[in-house]
Amino acid sequence: MDQRLSFVTLAVRDLDAARRFYLDGLGWQAELDVPGEVLMVRVADKVVLSLWDEAAFAAEVGRAPSRDSVAPLTLAHNVATREEVGEVLQTAAAAGASYVRPAQERDWGGYTGYFADPDGFLWEVAWNPGEIGASVLP
Structure with a gap:
């Protein structure tokens, strides 16, 4: 098996709100947009962020997601400079994100x-000034 991650799929409560946040707020571009079902955004050369309506997600995978606590995972957006961290956090906040931890x-x-x-x-x-940080930037 190849060592690879192709899709990150998130079940969202309100697909229209997710669309407003990711497309309108963050300025990302949809690769596939099926209203009421799924929104897919290419986030790297061979990686897609797939945002599924919660009901469509449950129908696809056979069970609804649990929302009992914070999921034990984070998604990461790496940037080339220390200053860009604050800029991205501000862009996300303006799009409707909530701050969790300041930079x-x-x-x-x-x-x-x-x-x-x-x-x-x-x-x-x-901003990761190390070799692995640089390796994930375009």
Whole structure:
């Protein structure tokens, strides 16, 4: 099996709100948009963020997502400079995100902050000056 991640799928409560946040607010472009069902956005050369209406998600996978607590995962958006972290956090907030943690220096040498999208999915905005950080930038 190839070592690869192709899709990140998130079940969202309100697909129209997700569309407004990701497309209108963040300025991302849809690759596929099926109203009432799914919105797909290419986020890397071979990686797609797939936002499914919660009911359509449950029909697809056979069960509804649990919303009992914060999901034990984060999505990350890495940037090339320390200053861009604050810029992305501000853009997300203007689009309707809520701040989770303000940007701060990290013990490992980077600078990160967190926001939650309208469904509560956590996004890390990170400047990682190390080799692995540079390897994920365009």
